[in-house]
Amino acid sequence: MNWRYSLVFGVFVVAFLLVFSRLFYWQVIRAEELSLMGQMQYGRNIVIMPKRGEIKTSDGFPIATQKISYLVYANPKNIKELDKNKVSRLLSSILDTDVASISGLLNRNLLWVSLGIVGKEKKDEIEKFKLDGIDFEQHFSRFYPEASTAAHLVGFVGKDNEGEDKGYFGLEGFYNRQLRGKPGILRQINDAMGRPIIAKMSSDEDKIDGRSLNLHIDRVIQFIVEKKLKYGIDKYGASGGMIAVINPKTGGILAMSAFPAFDQKNYDEYRDELFKNPFITSLYEPGSTFKSLIMASAIDAGLVRPDTKCPICSAPITIGEYEIKTWNNKYIKNITMTEVIKHSDNTGMVYVSRVMGLKNMMIYFKKFGIGDITGIDLQGEVSPIARKNWYPIDIATASFGQGISMTPLELLVGFSAIANEGKRMEPHIVASIDTADGKNILIPPKEINAPISSRTARIMTEMLVNAVNNGEAKWAKPKGYRIAGKTGTSQIPIAGHYDVSKTIASFIGFAPADDPKFAMLVILDRPTTSIYGADTAAPIFFSIARDIFNHYGIMPKE
Amino acid sequence: MKRPIICISILVIIVISLSIVQIFISNKLSTSGIELAIIQFKIGKYKVENAILAEKLLTASSYTYISNKAEIEGFIESKSPIYISRQFPIAIGR
Numbered sequence: 001m002n003w004r005y006s007l008v009f010g011v012f013v014v015a016f017l018l019v020f021s022r023l024f025y026w027q028v029i030r031a032e033e034l035s036l037m038g039q040m041q042y043g044r045n046i047v048i049m050p051k052r053g054e055i056k057t058s059d060g061f062p063i064a065t066q067k068i069s070y071l072v073y074a075n076p077k078n079i080k081e082l083d084k085n086k087v088s089r090l091l092s093s094i095l096d097t098d099v100a101s102i103s104g105l106l107n108r109n110l111l112w113v114s115l116g117i118v119g120k121e122k123k124d125e126i127e128k129f130k131l132d133g134i135d136f137e138q139h140f141s142r143f144y145p146e147a148s149t150a151a152h153l154v155g156f157v158g159k160d161n162e163g164e165d166k167g168y169f170g171l172e173g174f175y176n177r178q179l180r181g182k183p184g185i186l187r188q189i190n191d192a193m194g195r196p197i198i199a200k201m202s203s204d205e206d207k208i209d210g211r212s213l214n215l216h217i218d219r220v221i222q223f224i225v226e227k228k229l230k231y232g233i234d235k236y237g238a239s240g241g242m243i244a245v246i247n248p249k250t251g252g253i254l255a256m257s258a259f260p261a262f263d264q265k266n267y268d269e270y271r272d273e274l275f276k277n278p279f280i281t282s283l284y285e286p287g288s289t290f291k292s293l294i295m296a297s298a299i300d301a302g303l304v305r306p307d308t309k310c311p312i313c314s315a316p317i318t319i320g321e322y323e324i325k326t327w328n329n330k331y332i333k334n335i336t337m338t339e340v341i342k343h344s345d346n347t348g349m350v351y352v353s354r355v356m357g358l359k360n361m362m363i364y365f366k367k368f369g370i371g372d373i374t375g376i377d378l379q380g381e382v383s384p385i386a387r388k389n390w391y392p393i394d395i396a397t398a399s400f401g402q403g404i405s406m407t408p409l410e411l412l413v414g415f416s417a418i419a420n421e422g423k424r425m426e427p428h429i430v431a432s433i434d435t436a437d438g439k440n441i442l443i444p445p446k447e448i449n450a451p452i453s454s455r456t457a458r459i460m461t462e463m464l465v466n467a468v469n470n471g472e473a474k475w476a477k478p479k480g481y482r483i484a485g486k487t488g489t490s491q492i493p494i495a496g497h498y499d500v501s502k503t504i505a506s507f508i509g510f511a512p513a514d515d516p517k518f519a520m521l522v523i524l525d526r527p528t529t530s531i532y533g534a535d536t537a538a539p540i541f542f543s544i545a546r547d548i549f550n551h552y553g554i555m556p557k558e
Numbered sequence: 559m560k561r562p563i564i565c566i567s568i569l570v571i572i573v574i575s576l577s578i579v580q581i582f583i584s585n586k587l588s589t590s591g592i593e594l595a596i597i598q599f600k601i602g603k604y605k606v607e608n609a610i611l612a613e614k615l616l617t618a619s620s621y622t623y624i625s626n627k628a629e630i631e632g633f634i635e636s637k638s639p640i641y642i643s644r645q646f647p648i649a650i651g652r
Binding site for chain 1: 617620
């Protein structure tokens with residue numbers, strides 16, 4: 001009898017074990033696969049696009065941000081043939097497109113056609129008509145509250161090969177990966193009516209909004225620079241111009257502007273060449289502004305002093321078949337180095353170049369970063385190809401900034417070392433980055449090197465203050481302030497010779513001289529009212545400097 | 559004999575109660591999707607309104623807009639700033 005009970009018990013145990021193992025197989029081993037199948041049947045994956053990060057000036061104002069817009073699309077097959085003309089006329093008046101274009105799209109044999117992107121007001125206007133076959137898709141599009149201010153600096157957002165947003169040029173290009181963020185997937189389980197169910201399987205994965213950039217750019221200074229540059233280009237009849245303002249102590253760029261510029265919202269209406277920021281991409285011969293770096297180098301090397309007299313400056317200097325003259329054909333016998341800077345005397349600079357020699361000049365070019373990229377955080381920076389052969393005439397002309405090319409930024413960053421006790425700082429537009437989870441990543445100022453000593457920097461500062469107070473541009477200087485600066489008028493090389501009638505007029509300087517808050521380079525391309533920097537670029541510089549003093553609350557002292 | 563019956567009865571009552579509670583909660587959850595959809599719709603609507611208002615605010619507080627508006631209203635640029643500083647005394651008593 002007992003063996004029957006045991007047999008029945010054994011059968012039950014085996015049956016139970018079989019059921020258990022099958023359950024284990026389906027609910028543990030194949031669980032993920034079945035869960036996924038269930039989600040695919042009853043759920044849907046929604047791609048959540050991340051919000052692109054903002055670009056903000058130093059006062060926290062976003063000069064590039066996102067705004068809501070709507071893609072208007074049509075399903076031509078859902079629009080009755082008789083209604084297509086009426087719908088085309090209606091939409092063309094709201095979308096500001098010609099009727100023929102809309103009509104052409106609505107008559108295509110497709111299930112989906114894009115009709116354009118509109119804001120909320122126009123979307124509401126279209127929705128009022130309750131048109132069959134017309135619907136909207138919400139988008140985020142890039143929005144620039146200050147319009148095309150700092151266009152070259154910011155860049156623009158276009159599309160990549162896959163139709164996704166991508167930044168081009170400027171900060172949008174350089175920091176594209178940080179700004180764009182990472183899309184996420186929302187898995188939602190729905191009931192038979194398509195309504196969402198609160199269920200464990202719903203999840204929101206991995207969306208990370210883009211990081212935002214906090215710039216050194218001072219919105220007030222940027223506004224002043226743009227306004228004065230536009231005014232200056234008109235007033236002096238120039239083809240274009242550019243200005244940058246830098247904090248010499250930190251390398252932070254306070255403002256940067258160039259014209260002609262472009263509208264970032266409608267970038268496809270402009271030529272590609274306009275997108276490049278000329279301050280970092282165009283090579284030019286700096287002219288007399290470069291004298292400040294050469295003179296500082298010679299003083300730092302102990303080869304000349306401010307009172308050193310030039311023994312060869314009483315007449316033009318002949319080098320081979322060339323003759324080096326001063327800009328005004330006036331020659332001062334035994335001119336001192338201080339006066340060479342004040343009068344912008346080319347013959348005095350030729351003397352300095354001879355005293356320095358090519359080897360020393362090359363050493364100081366390297367120290368000042370001439371011929372190297374500065375490392376600024378903008379897309380597209382270039383540097384010139386180093387010259388291989390230096391002839392005596394090349395060494396002579398390089399001393400007054402001709403026959404040598406550099407980007408305006410290279411010159412400004414090198415020059416700023418004079419304003420910063422001899423220390424050259426790496427230029428930066430971005431001061432810090434805000435992550436999506438609230439962290440702030442600071443980008444600290446970085447000292448590249450010290451091309452000259454602080455003693456040399458002080459000496460050179462005084463020479464440059466003297467040049468401003470007693471030089472050709474003294475008439476435009478704001479009263480009561482010590483400003484260090486140098487004019488520049490460089491001829492433009494064309495097909496192996498120089499154009500005598502057209503120049504690049506410039507002025508470089510920093511202020512207040514005793515505790516510099518800013519250094520600035522102003523460049524006008526081919527001014528026509530006067531070819532000289534003292535008459536064109538210098539007044540613009542001083543006008544901006546006056547406004548910056550007011551902005552910073554710096555009172556006149558003298 | 560009585561004790562096992564009581565234990566089994568209590569277990570049965572617990573199982574039945576838990577089943578009723580599970581049915582009740584599942585039923586409630588299954589229709590909560592409607593409320594969830596309404597809440598999600600409202601969130602979306604407020605996000606859109608916020609974004610549109612933020613856009614208007616930024617445009618109105620941009621220097622480009624303020625400068626144009628100031629010009630229309632007749633404001634002019636100050637040519638000569640006036641500095642107010644601490645006055646030096648005319649005479650100092652010993």
